[in-house]
Amino acid sequence: MASAEVERVRVSSTKPPLPDPSTKPVVGKVRQVDGPIRNLKLSGHVGFDSLPDQLVNKSVQNGFIFNILCIGETGLGKSTLMDSLFNTSFESSASPHSLPSVKLKAHTYELQESNVRLKLTIVDTVGYGDQINKEDSFKAIVDYIDAQFESYLQEELKIKRSLATFHDTRIHVCLYFICPTGHGLKSIDLMCMKKLDTKVNIIPIIAKADTISKTELQKFKEKIVHELSNNGVQIYQFPVDDENVTEVNAQMNSHVPFAVVGSTDFVRVGNKMMRSRQYPWGTVQVENESHCDFVKLREMLIRTNMEDMREKTHMRHYELYRKKRLEQMGFTDVDSDNKPVSFQQSFEQKRSHHLQELQQKEDEMRQMFVNRVKEKELELKDEEKDLHSKFDKLKKDHSEEKRKLDELRKTMEEDIIEFNRRKTQIAQQQALSSSHHTLTLGKSKKK
Ligand SMILES: Nc1nc2c(ncn2[C@@H]2O[C@H](COP(=O)(O)OP(=O)(O)O)[C@@H](O)[C@H]2O)c(=O)[nH]1
Numbered sequence: 001m002a003s004a005e006v007e008r009v010r011v012s013s014t015k016p017p018l019p020d021p022s023t024k025p026v027v028g029k030v031r032q033v034d035g036p037i038r039n040l041k042l043s044g045h046v047g048f049d050s051l052p053d054q055l056v057n058k059s060v061q062n063g064f065i066f067n068i069l070c071i072g073e074t075g076l077g078k079s080t081l082m083d084s085l086f087n088t089s090f091e092s093s094a095s096p097h098s099l100p101s102v103k104l105k106a107h108t109y110e111l112q113e114s115n116v117r118l119k120l121t122i123v124d125t126v127g128y129g130d131q132i133n134k135e136d137s138f139k140a141i142v143d144y145i146d147a148q149f150e151s152y153l154q155e156e157l158k159i160k161r162s163l164a165t166f167h168d169t170r171i172h173v174c175l176y177f178i179c180p181t182g183h184g185l186k187s188i189d190l191m192c193m194k195k196l197d198t199k200v201n202i203i204p205i206i207a208k209a210d211t212i213s214k215t216e217l218q219k220f221k222e223k224i225v226h227e228l229s230n231n232g233v234q235i236y237q238f239p240v241d242d243e244n245v246t247e248v249n250a251q252m253n254s255h256v257p258f259a260v261v262g263s264t265d266f267v268r269v270g271n272k273m274m275r276s277r278q279y280p281w282g283t284v285q286v287e288n289e290s291h292c293d294f295v296k297l298r299e300m301l302i303r304t305n306m307e308d309m310r311e312k313t314h315m316r317h318y319e320l321y322r323k324k325r326l327e328q329m330g331f332t333d334v335d336s337d338n339k340p341v342s343f344q345q346s347f348e349q350k351r352s353h354h355l356q357e358l359q360q361k362e363d364e365m366r367q368m369f370v371n372r373v374k375e376k377e378l379e380l381k382d383e384e385k386d387l388h389s390k391f392d393k394l395k396k397d398h399s400e401e402k403r404k405l406d407e408l409r410k411t412m413e414e415d416i417i418e419f420n421r422r423k424t425q426i427a428q429q430q431a432l433s434s435s436h437h438t439l440t441l442g443k444s445k446k447k
């Protein structure tokens, strides 16, 4: 096969000046084979500057998917915060504290803002922290996250895949609700976040921040950050590589964990209804930045970094899962000499290895079968021999018995003959003696 020629030409376009008839277009003339990429000027408007618009239109048409996992003890305000974040009511029902284990419940909603559709899935950890033994609380969560990765991987590995219409349920962000104790993280918090930090983007938040005083809150935040870094827990960092958001994201990274307040109640402030919590001593406004970090969280989670979280989920967390799973299946990018191998080579190698193993197993089983048959044959032969000798003995016993019986019969027959002979003899003697007696009687009568 002839090796393919690689032609790389880079043509750059600034906003097109009016075409100058004296300069001939260079596009297509300058060709570099396997050389460096060159910048070229376009001498007229081509139109690929509409690519971003095309992308936007397509994305808007398809709609977006975003999946949030809320982890936190029952009653920490997870459902209320979700209602507050999306400014709606998801109509969730309160869960009891009596569940024997942690269960994950997902609900999917279709939301629309202007012409942008969002398929939002909120996954709740029902019963989290309610068991006496909390050691295994994270297991159900890890399993759930992996199960979503697995179903995406299975779709991806199908021959006929429909990823465009596939409902991607991979978790894009995990909001970890920290109890506002002021005493730092609980061991369940650290353990759970540590188990999840390679699987999902974690944003820790301090729940019900209105129950903790301002000075305590600052110390609490510092303590949490310290404990997270001491335990090597990697939480999600808002990206600073996009210059449009570098500054705001860098600043927001220093505010994590956000201390939030949620509410389903509204209070009139001026001529506007504001989400607030009312107390005898005053009102906490959810969207007031001097009252809590709710606005910061909404800004970071929904308005600035939603796409980054979707991307990181796919490029980092899913990629890691996929790598592990493919390696488990026996695929690799390099051979034993560290030389690159293609997926096909790797697959064929795995297949031939598998076939070899199968053949070996089949041979082993066949050999085992032959051995078993041989053993059984020997056993049967032994049993047959036994039976034969038993039969011979029985035959011998029988003929011996028969012989004895014959002898007995013979003796008995002789005895009978003797008996009969003697019987006749006695009968004769009796007859003779009775006739003699009659004779004697007769003689005496005559006298
Ligand atoms: N003080 C305070 N109470 C809250 C806050 N958010 C929710 N709550 C209350 O806490 C209770 C449980 O809230 P819910 O959202 O059902 O908790 P979930 O079990 O974590 O979903 C409800 O009575 C809420 O009104 C908050 O930010 N501050």
Ligand SMILES: [Mg+2]
Pocket (backbone or CB within 6 Å): 078, 079, 080, 092, 093, 094, 095, 124
């Ligand atoms: Mg709830």
